[in-house]
Amino acid sequence: MRRGLILAIRMRLEIIGITGLPEVRPGDDLAALIGQAAAQQGQPIDRLVVLAVAQKVVSKAEGAVVDLRGIQPTALARSWAIQWGKDPRLIELILSQSRRIVKMDRGVLIVENRLGFVCANAGVDQSNTEGDDFATVLPQDPDASACRLHQALGCGAVLITDTFGRPWREGLVDVAIGVSGMEPLEDFRASRDRRGRPLAATIIAMADQLAAAAGLLMRKPDGCPAVLLRGVEWKAAEGSARSLIRRPEQDLFR
Amino acid sequence: MRRGLILAIRMRLEIIGITGLPEVRPGDDLAALIGQAAAQQGQPIDRLVVLAVAQKVVSKAEGAVVDLRGIQPTALARSWAIQWGKDPRLIELILSQSRRIVKMDRGVLIVENRLGFVCANAGVDQSNTEGDDFATVLPQDPDASACRLHQALGCGAVLITDTFGRPWREGLVDVAIGVSGMEPLEDFRASRDRRGRPLAATIIAMADQLAAAAGLLMRKPDGCPAVLLRGVEWKAAEGSARSLIRRPEQDLFR
Numbered sequence: 001m002r003r004g005l006i007l008a009i010r011m012r013l014e015i016i017g018i019t020g021l022p023e024v025r026p027g028d029d030l031a032a033l034i035g036q037a038a039a040q041q042g043q044p045i046d047r048l049v050v051l052a053v054a055q056k057v058v059s060k061a062e063g064a065v066v067d068l069r070g071i072q073p074t075a076l077a078r079s080w081a082i083q084w085g086k087d088p089r090l091i092e093l094i095l096s097q098s099r100r101i102v103k104m105d106r107g108v109l110i111v112e113n114r115l116g117f118v119c120a121n122a123g124v125d126q127s128n129t130e131g132d133d134f135a136t137v138l139p140q141d142p143d144a145s146a147c148r149l150h151q152a153l154g155c156g157a158v159l160i161t162d163t164f165g166r167p168w169r170e171g172l173v174d175v176a177i178g179v180s181g182m183e184p185l186e187d188f189r190a191s192r193d194r195r196g197r198p199l200a201a202t203i204i205a206m207a208d209q210l211a212a213a214a215g216l217l218m219r220k221p222d223g224c225p226a227v228l229l230r231g232v233e234w235k236a237a238e239g240s241a242r243s244l245i246r247r248p249e250q251d252l253f254r
Numbered sequence: 255m256r257r258g259l260i261l262a263i264r265m266r267l268e269i270i271g272i273t274g275l276p277e278v279r280p281g282d283d284l285a286a287l288i289g290q291a292a293a294q295q296g297q298p299i300d301r302l303v304v305l306a307v308a309q310k311v312v313s314k315a316e317g318a319v320v321d322l323r324g325i326q327p328t329a330l331a332r333s334w335a336i337q338w339g340k341d342p343r344l345i346e347l348i349l350s351q352s353r354r355i356v357k358m359d360r361g362v363l364i365v366e367n368r369l370g371f372v373c374a375n376a377g378v379d380q381s382n383t384e385g386d387d388f389a390t391v392l393p394q395d396p397d398a399s400a401c402r403l404h405q406a407l408g409c410g411a412v413l414i415t416d417t418f419g420r421p422w423r424e425g426l427v428d429v430a431i432g433v434s435g436m437e438p439l440e441d442f443r444a445s446r447d448r449r450g451r452p453l454a455a456t457i458i459a460m461a462d463q464l465a466a467a468a469g470l471l472m473r474k475p476d477g478c479p480a481v482l483l484r485g486v487e488w489k490a491a492e493g494s495a496r497s498l499i500r501r502p503e504q505d506l507f508r
Contacts, residue, residue, distance in 0.1 A: 011273055011471055011478060017265035103506050110506070118422040163458070167421055167507035168372040169429070170500050171439045171459025173466070185425045188473055204417075204473060205425025212427070212466035216486065217265055219442055219458060224265060232470065246424050252357050252364070253421035253507065 013231040016043055017217035017224035024225075026063035031152035033061075034226045043228055050232050051155045052214035054225035055162040055177060056128060058145045059136040066093055068133050080104070090124065090135060097122035097137055102254075113138065116245045117177060119164045138162070142178025143240045150180040157181030157234060160241075161211040161218070167253070174215030176207035176241050183235040184208075184243050205244060206234060267485040270297055271471035271478040278479075280317035285406035287315075288480045297482060304486050305409045306468035308479035309416040309431060310382060312399045313390040320347055322387050334358070344378065344389060351376035351391055356508075367392065370499045371431060373418045392416070396432025397494045404434040411435030411488060414495075415465040415472070421507070428469030430461035430495050437489040438462075438497050459498060460488060 020037045024030065034053070038045050045051065059065065073081065073088035077095055081088035084107035091109070098111035102118055113122040115138060123138035139145045139160065146158040160178030165171075176184060184207035214227035248254060274291045278284060288307070292299050299305065313319065327335065327342035331349055335342035338361035345363070352365035356372055367376040369392060377392035393399045393414065400412040414432030419425075430438060438461035468481035502508060 011271035013269040013467075013470060015267040015269070015467070019265055105506050108506060163456075168500050168505060169459065169462070169498050171457050171462065171498065173427075173459050173462050175423070186473075202417075202473070203425050204469070205423065205427050206470075208423070208425065208427050209466045209469050212463045213267075213269070213470060215458070215463050216267060216460075216467060219440075219456070244423050244425060246422055251422060252359050252362060 013213070013229060015213055015217060016041075016228040016230070018043065018226040018228065019224055021057070021225060024057045024060040026060065026065060028061045030057060030061040031149050034149070035153055037226070038228065045153050045155045045228065047154065047156045048230060049155045050157045050159065050182070050210055050229040050234065051149065051153065052159045052161050052211060052218075052227045052229065053146075053149060054218050055123070055138060055142070055160055056125065056136060057225040058139050058142070058160055058178075062139050062145065064137050064139055065129065066135050066137055068093065068135060080109075083107075087132070090126070093135060093137070094122045094124045097124055115142065115177070116242065117164075119162070123162060123177075138177065143180065143242070144178075146178040146180035146239075146241075155181075155228075156232075157236075157239070159207055159211055159214070161214060163215070173208075174211040174218065176211045176244060179207050179239040179241045179243075181236060182207060182239045183237040184239055184241060186235060207239075207241065207244060267467075267483060269467055269471060270295075270482040270484070272297065272480040272482065273478055275311070275479060278311045278314040280314065280319060282315045284311060284315040285403050288403070289407055291480070292482070299407050299409045299482065301408065301410050302484060303409045304411045304413065304436070304464055304483040304488065305403065305407065306413045306415050306465060306472075306481045306483065307400075307403060308472050309377070309392060309396070309414055310379065310390060311479040312393045312396070312414055312432075316393050316399065318391045318393055319383065320389050320391055322347065322389060334363075337361075341386070344380070347389060347391070348376045348378045351378055369396065369431070370496065371418075373416070377416060377431075392431065397434065397496070398432075400432040400434035400493075400495075409435075409482075410486075411490075411493065413461055413465055413468070415468060417469070427462075428465040428472065429459075430465045430498060433461050433493040433495045433497075435490060436461060436493045437491040438493055438495060440489060461493075461495065461498060 068089040071089040073092040077092035078088045100112040103110040142160040150158040158180045159176045186206045188202035322343040325343040327346040331346035332342045354366040357364040396414040404412040412434045413430045440460045442456035
């Protein structure tokens, strides 16, 4: 009976969107803003909680916002922009945030960005900025951003999330681009199935599963860039989203 | 005050793992087993709930289990199996479940399976089977499997989930391979940001985000193949996981 009770408790997760954050501006203390909004909502942030924060507000608070008027597009950026009806300054910014072009076709620009993540447009985004002359880029070091929030808020772990496409499947999903306090990959290869056979190929991208779960609440009209996840079991570690990047020598799709 | 209360309620999801399912066998009434286990756990299944069920138990209940002793491997299957230390019968089964080989390199077999999903090993799996001579394949028609559970249990929507790898990122995530009662993609392009700018590129793979969230509870040692998600807002529709498959003419990574 008691075991059943414990199991039932462990088998329940809660995902809570923190509402009421103000428009975030460069220099804002994001940890303080999230902490205050959570407190106002009666949601204490403690060591049992995983906090997921959307990249966009982290970039804004850190001033990772670029004024496109200061950008001189190269010939490559101009030619691509003209061909596909894009802003050449924006294309130039995307190229400057990239270290390898993975695919440049039909107006789509998939790159390995300066952090090593393969994604569209290197994470450069114009939504929720101050107008057509501004774009956000990814935080300088999303792991460090996660670590600062982790320490300031005293939560169990922090994920910085962004919204990525995937080959072969339609639609975007949220993934982790910054991690603090958690091993982002969980290795179940030592686990065995009910018949004692070792489970094959079961390294699970826990941080990405959590990011996707948090993403279910992040896309509300009011904006909900911070999400708490309670009831999660995770492997405590310093953690880094770099663990989620496939090493070139193991990547069959470079 | 009242608006705040409503918001707070909407901004909270609950994910509940249904424990205590028996070992599922061919011919079992999976809907009945899930309904009974949920009831025993005091978790009513109603129209407000999304039910996610792991592919493995669906395949088992539907008898999608193959006795490898009846398989005659082709030369291709034998040669690949010898080169990489695999069971040639298993390779033959994988090939028979495929309609296109996407990548066959370094012992890894990524295929477009007969349903159109691109994944490793066509979804063929030996874990939790009756021994080395048996493997499960994906359900014949996972949308139809989802639809049957949907109708039998009277829940809001049903997802059949499986665990897939991704290019460029380490670790597996859970995705939807069968959908009933929900539009698997949610289109936020009509939405506008706080400044009135239309949100770009924001078709979200809701069904995959939900599958990933459910996956957080599916990998417990006791096995937890059925998960309830409460508090989710979704667009009701007949639904099909085929919507999640990128059309060849739009796929830059074929």
